Amino acid sequence: MPVEFSIVNGSAILTINNPPLNLINAEVRAGIERGISRAHDSGASRLIITGAGTTFVAGADANEFGKPPHDPQLNDVLLKLAQLSIPTIAAINGVALGGGLEIALACRFRIAAPAARLGLPEVILGMVPGAGGTQRLPRLIGIESALDMIVSGQAVSATRAINLGMIQQLAEDPLEAALALDAADLAKARAPDHLPAPLPDDAALAAAHTRAKRRMAGQDAPQIAADLIKASASMQFAEALQNERSAFLTLRKSDQARSLRHVFFSERAAANKARIFPCSSKKIETAVVVGGGNMGAAIAYTLASAGISVTVVERDTASAEWASNNLHELVNQGVKRGVLQDEAAQAIVSRLATAVGYANLPQATLAIEAAFENFDVKCAILNELEAVLPHDAVLATNTSYLDVNRLAEGLKNPDRFVGLHFFSPAHIMKLLEIVRGNQTSDNTLGIAFDLASRLNKVPVLSGVCDGFIGNRILSSYRQAAIRLLVEGASVEQIDTAMRDFGMAMGPFSAQDMSGLDIAYANIQRRSANKGLDEDHVPLVEQMVEEHNRLGRKSGAGWYDYDAEGRSSASSTVAAEISQISEDLTIPLQTFRSEEIVDRLVLTMLTEACDILEEGIAEQPRDIDLVMIHGYGFPRWRGGLMHYAQNVGEARVRALYDACAEKTTFSWKTPRNLDLVFASA
Incomplete structure (x- = not known):
């Protein structure tokens, strides 16, 4: 049984035993609900909830997120727990994350092992806590601290948790401490549902929104979580819980949540890849x-x-x-x-x-x-x-x-x-x-x-190729960006469009950071070995050879930089772009931000298709991980390949056709585009 019920000296004990991480699924939820009823009917003096092994509960089973909700729902179960007439104690023997912490928050008393970590990381998966976390936590630790934890998704140590007021006691053996807890002390404890609402904190709320925009740009869940926490100070508890649940269910079905789940499972698969290969016992x-x-x-x-x-x-x-x-x-x-x-x-x-x-x-x-x-x-x-x-x-x-x-x-x-x-x-x-x-x-x-x-x-x-997976795609991306320059887009326009799309940096700001000398050396190497692509535009060469513009390190690259490192548009770069456009007899056009994004993303996708076909990367998700963790592709879009899958094959093919009509350079839909959608 994933939830075990026992009676020890009149105390009911619910042990969540769903190894290895005691994740919450439908069986666990049903087991907790049954245990609550049995504890009440048995006349137990207290109900203690703990986890088997070294984990309390590491959260919900993410495999359920893409499926229809299955009763009983955790929010309903925890309402019953919070309203139980007998005292309840969470004996947090290890990690308590997400729904695991929400179980603990619904109890009257919380005891944690010193090594435990506690957190509500739902925003990392594009969601918000859905079983009372945004309402119960602020009643224990206040608006500001709740915002710090929930909007960032970061866990805290048990020591930090007791200092915040999230837990009441530390113990090496939380279950033993829960059994020994003085009845008079326990009688004074109340579940957060019955505590006063937290005081409003507009300054903390504004700061949380600002941090989320900067650190988790483009993501919906952190902003929604902040507003739900704000409501804990003014809205009736029951209504606020309903709003939280509604937001959770809506976000769980969103493209962002699906994309972030894709990345989560891709990272897990990458970590498990080691099992395929034998490893020497010699570390x-x-x-x-x-x-x-x-x-x-x-x-x-x-x-x-x-x-x-x-x-x-x-x-x-x-x-x-x-x-x-x-x-x-x-x-x-x-x-x-x-x-x-x-x-x-x-x-x-x-x-x-x-x-x-x-x-x-x-x-x-x-x-x-x-x-x-x-x-x-x-x-x-x-x-x-x-x-x-x-x-x-x-x-x-x-x-x-x-x-x-x-x-x-x-x-x-x-x-x-x-x-x-x-x-x-x-x-x-x-x-x-x-x-x-x-x-x-x-x-x-x-x-x-x-x-x-x-x-x-x-x-x-x-596998082995020039630039492997990431730098091979990066080279195509940068050349496509340079081709856009000589067709009429500006350095600033392209960088802004890609940042607005969600990239950590635009292609030109990023190259200024790494150094144009590195790009120049790579161009020279490729030219000597295999020759350059027929659509190669020699702007980098002009920047380095004629003007010694190496990027931030030289105070000038695609941008000019002042003594404090602030960037500004460069008239020298604009003149070089104009001259090359004239030399190549390329007619100038205007571009909307969406057209810039489409051109650059599709260029990367074309290269990625070839990488898959050649066996350089084994699966589309490998390319997604490379682009997210190596090149700042927005995590909440799921990576390059997952993003294309979300857009859909028909739309992607239409976008290829649209780009072909507008560009002066060679352009075609990749013959192996089906590789992107085969696993969708």
């Missing part, structure tokens, strides 16, 4: 990173944060000192931001070392080269590493574009070579493209996926 405890620049230092810091001892290799003493400074600066930044406490920071520093050359490296089980994108340099590094490290050490490249199979050609054991493409900044970005070469062994892939789990990264398996 990575020691690693080597070659290159202590921004990327190499961030990779080393990430490894050290996960408990791995790391040696960063540089070519000379001065470079090693520079790398050491980079590493310590990352630690200091973590302390300043409050991400690291002093003890944790010291532990990370203790795991970081630098070395000059390869002569005295530790016997590491992993080595990652993070040198600049030069084929010969990377090959030389890999050969040096293979010569000095144990025969079973995994060798990895962090290349963003280069051919992993060619890099493996000079190795004696290419089966232990893999691409580990971290995204910048590596200690913050969640994506890790795991690039499988032709000779990469399954065991090596198993180690790579296990490493991704330890680093708390979202792993996506990629």
